[in-house]
Amino acid sequence: MARITINGKTIEVADTATILQAAKLHKIPIPTLCHHPKLTPFGGCRLCIVEVKGMPKPVTSCTTTVGNGMEITTSSPYLQELRKTVLELILSDHPNDCMICEKAGDCTLQNLAYDYGIRENRFQGERRTYAKRDNNPFVERDLEKCILCGRCVKACDEIQGVEAIDFGYRGFNSKICTSYEQDLDCEFCGQCISVCPTGALTGKLWIRKGRKDHQEEVDTICTYCGTGCTITAHVKDNEILKITSKEQTMNEGWLCVKGRFGYRFVNSPERLTRPLIKRNGAFEEASWPEALDHVAKRLVEIKAGYGADAIGGLSSARCTNEENYAFQKLIRAGIGTNNVDHCARL
Amino acid sequence: MTKNKTVVNVCMGTGGMASGGAEVLQAFRAELEAAAFPAEVKEHCLAHRVGCRGLCAKDVLVDVLTDGSVTTYQFIKPDMVPRIVTEHIIGKTPVAEWQVGEDYENFHQKQVKIVLSDCGKIDPEDPDDYHAVGGYGTARDVLTEWLPGEVIEEIKASGLRGRGGAGFPTGLKWELGRKARGDIKYIICNADEGDPGAFMDRAVIEGNPHAVIEGMIIAAYAIGAHHGYVYIRAEYPLAVERLKLAIERARRRLFLGRNIFGTTFDFDIQVKLGAGAFVCGEETALIASIEGQRGMPRPKPPFPVNKGLWQRPTVINNVETLANVPYIMRRGYQWYASHGTERSRGTKVFALTGKIKNPGLIEVPMGITLREIIEDIGGGIEGGKKLKAVQTGGPSGGCIPANMLDINVDYESLAKVGSIVGSGGMIVLDEDNCMVNMAKYFIQFTQEESCGKCVPCRIGTKRLLEIMERITKGQGKEGDLELLDTLSNSIKVTSLCGLGQTAPNPVLSTLKYFREEFEAHVRDKKCPAKVCKDLITYSIIEGACKGCGACLRACPAGAVTGEKKKPHKIDPDICIKCGACFEACKFKSVGRD
Numbered sequence: 001m002a003r004i005t006i007n008g009k010t011i012e013v014a015d016t017a018t019i020l021q022a023a024k025l026h027k028i029p030i031p032t033l034c035h036h037p038k039l040t041p042f043g044g045c046r047l048c049i050v051e052v053k054g055m056p057k058p059v060t061s062c063t064t065t066v067g068n069g070m071e072i073t074t075s076s077p078y079l080q081e082l083r084k085t086v087l088e089l090i091l092s093d094h095p096n097d098c099m100i101c102e103k104a105g106d107c108t109l110q111n112l113a114y115d116y117g118i119r120e121n122r123f124q125g126e127r128r129t130y131a132k133r134d135n136n137p138f139v140e141r142d143l144e145k146c147i148l149c150g151r152c153v154k155a156c157d158e159i160q161g162v163e164a165i166d167f168g169y170r171g172f173n174s175k176i177c178t179s180y181e182q183d184l185d186c187e188f189c190g191q192c193i194s195v196c197p198t199g200a201l202t203g204k205l206w207i208r209k210g211r212k213d214h215q216e217e218v219d220t221i222c223t224y225c226g227t228g229c230t231i232t233a234h235v236k237d238n239e240i241l242k243i244t245s246k247e248q249t250m251n252e253g254w255l256c257v258k259g260r261f262g263y264r265f266v267n268s269p270e271r272l273t274r275p276l277i278k279r280n281g282a283f284e285e286a287s288w289p290e291a292l293d294h295v296a297k298r299l300v301e302i303k304a305g306y307g308a309d310a311i312g313g314l315s316s317a318r319c320t321n322e323e324n325y326a327f328q329k330l331i332r333a334g335i336g337t338n339n340v341d342h343c344a345r346l
Numbered sequence: 347m348t349k350n351k352t353v354v355n356v357c358m359g360t361g362g363m364a365s366g367g368a369e370v371l372q373a374f375r376a377e378l379e380a381a382a383f384p385a386e387v388k389e390h391c392l393a394h395r396v397g398c399r400g401l402c403a404k405d406v407l408v409d410v411l412t413d414g415s416v417t418t419y420q421f422i423k424p425d426m427v428p429r430i431v432t433e434h435i436i437g438k439t440p441v442a443e444w445q446v447g448e449d450y451e452n453f454h455q456k457q458v459k460i461v462l463s464d465c466g467k468i469d470p471e472d473p474d475d476y477h478a479v480g481g482y483g484t485a486r487d488v489l490t491e492w493l494p495g496e497v498i499e500e501i502k503a504s505g506l507r508g509r510g511g512a513g514f515p516t517g518l519k520w521e522l523g524r525k526a527r528g529d530i531k532y533i534i535c536n537a538d539e540g541d542p543g544a545f546m547d548r549a550v551i552e553g554n555p556h557a558v559i560e561g562m563i564i565a566a567y568a569i570g571a572h573h574g575y576v577y578i579r580a581e582y583p584l585a586v587e588r589l590k591l592a593i594e595r596a597r598r599r600l601f602l603g604r605n606i607f608g609t610t611f612d613f614d615i616q617v618k619l620g621a622g623a624f625v626c627g628e629e630t631a632l633i634a635s636i637e638g639q640r641g642m643p644r645p646k647p648p649f650p651v652n653k654g655l656w657q658r659p660t661v662i663n664n665v666e667t668l669a670n671v672p673y674i675m676r677r678g679y680q681w682y683a684s685h686g687t688e689r690s691r692g693t694k695v696f697a698l699t700g701k702i703k704n705p706g707l708i709e710v711p712m713g714i715t716l717r718e719i720i721e722d723i724g725g726g727i728e729g730g731k732k733l734k735a736v737q738t739g740g741p742s743g744g745c746i747p748a749n750m751l752d753i754n755v756d757y758e759s760l761a762k763v764g765s766i767v768g769s770g771g772m773i774v775l776d777e778d779n780c781m782v783n784m785a786k787y788f789i790q791f792t793q794e795e796s797c798g799k800c801v802p803c804r805i806g807t808k809r810l811l812e813i814m815e816r817i818t819k820g821q822g823k824e825g826d827l828e829l830l831d832t833l834s835n836s837i838k839v840t841s842l843c844g845l846g847q848t849a850p851n852p853v854l855s856t857l858k859y860f861r862e863e864f865e866a867h868v869r870d871k872k873c874p875a876k877v878c879k880d881l882i883t884y885s886i887i888e889g890a891c892k893g894c895g896a897c898l899r900a901c902p903a904g905a906v907t908g909e910k911k912k913p914h915k916i917d918p919d920i921c922i923k924c925g926a927c928f929e930a931c932k933f934k935s936v937g938r939d
Contacts, residue, residue, distance in 0.1 A: 043644065043842055044800045044801070045801055046842070049840060060645060065647075081836075085802075085833070085840070086801050089802065089809065093808075122829060123809045125812040147801075169798070170795060170796060171793050171796045171798060172798075172805065173798075
């Protein structure tokens, strides 16, 4: 443990913690843009700078580990001025079209501009403009809004292990791109979208479907597999507009392509909402008791007529372990055959 | 070097090669082969290639060593070779009019050569040549007779500091490297010399790659590393070639590899080529580059000495630092520390360029005054112009104005006036240089070379550049200078790595010492040095024009009109302000305002 002083308040934290982690733990606010708690520190946005007594100049709190006896100041007119300059520089190369941006209301950069009261900008000059549109099916990439925080690059590399994107070019022309600037062709897990602090990355499925306001957030469990990721459905007028996942879930906020983008079946007119029984060559709607009785009756008939081995069971990877266990019990003990398998083996 | 033999040393550093050194060497070899007394000449005369001699302005330089005396010739072309062979080598009478003059003597007189002591004397491609002057013998002695701790103490006592720019004490770095926990450690030689106008490391590697290799062997032994890397830029093909050859040949002589010098110590060196990014000279970016990643710096700590290449303890030293090591170990720390000042010991190699009479590569004791370098070694300003400033440290450095010429050149003194020793670039500027334009150039360089990782460097330097651009275009606004100052200081404090932290230095130092020049651009829309194109106009001074037509012929844009023997005219709308008419006019009748 290390004893440190932040803004005059002495606290004890693990000596492996960074200044930023220590401050967060004690609810001391430090602005950040490139930092993400689940990703390795980057140190690129320079907003989390703090003053440490004895150090010649401010240090980034996201990359500096605490040391016993450290005296830290997280806010001072000097630091505020430096942070404001950094923000002004970012905003001088940003479209500043919050009125029509998908991210408005949920944008870290917008919130920081609000916090620091930036309306006038001392810096004006060239802005990066990109004409090319990425034709992939899921991820809208608006690189003009990109602040090069590198969170998407790190999520892609450190979480997903895909490395579909990285920094390219140099100087002012630096940008996040794929190899040879081809259209994004990856797993489309959308981790990059979930970590983007601005409107640079958006899901194509929810563009122009409405912003954060007037949406109801409903936490639920993804039904795609037995992992059971906690997802949050953003619902408006009984329609799912998008799926996200919160950091404090067992899946730490990470999702796969199905969990994040495969939700449109919910409102699909083709979706089965009631059991169907085939009668005279055509499916007819039936009630649940009716359908279950029918299945039970036929199983008993088949077993009696042809023996238990004439029956086989195939269960789904979308079921939980418990459900799969119950299913094989039904087939083995209830029906009496070992003909049971699982779609994940196919 | 062989006794009683005649040796011809032809300068074949980059400067020598560019001036035709290879052809001169070839001519000597052919001429000696076909000489009047073939047997005698062939047997007793060797023509060598050697590395940079320093005074590139006089290339191709040729030394003729005969009967124990040395004669140096300058500006040698292949067609001059037969006469030297006939009159001097065979006839024993040096060709007086081709010999170097006073300039050459002065150029060398105030220099103290340690790192460069064998450059220009030995064949860089032949380890035996270096061996003959004591090379590799030092490493052998160190490995067999010294303890690693003793080596570190010796280097610490010598006062050697990093020659890459920051001036960190080398002995201390090695000590930290030795103490760092880890079974695998690395030594890296940083040869990613990228400052515009700097060519010290290049010349050292081209002239004597063995000293660098030997320095690395000693460093590796001191810190306990068994693997070394030389990170060298691919734009230095000759240096790369000679280095690779030197390593290969050193391996063959068991100076590198397993059980080197017959000891139990293993050490080998791998050469890694940089792909041209300036930022890869920054040590954490350099490490990322060797690891195969994009060259982007990461915040320190952890310092490479604890967590460097592949997360292992890594000591990174500059070429010149390492090349000093064998000489210190050979002659002792006291000898080395006797050069230089109290806190900056030894010598420093500088690449002296710009508006100087004798540009070239120089090695001077630390603490020498800038005046001695400019006036005595460099021979003063070219063309009788007035010195305006000296830029040191390249894009990370600053300008020292002419009235501070008596400043001592060492780490502390230069830092005090807002510049740095840096890796050793020294650009001399005269009254024809516009300081605003010069600062703009460096900002443009750092902006283009920024890796893009941190905001102040990526966007901050861009905004700095834009402000500088508008000032040089006559569009400067009230408050621009204050904004330059604020932004520069902010970039210095908030940037992630050394590149961004030092990028505003050229702006800040010129703003400090040449503020009136900035003001002239902003307020009067004038460029006092008449460099910034948008702020000057060319016109014919009517009464003075003789109508010779020289300007008309010189103008590439067709802006000059006029009949022969009648005053000409320049159409300002067509004029591209190239200055060709100004240069062409013999009667000083083209005005530039």
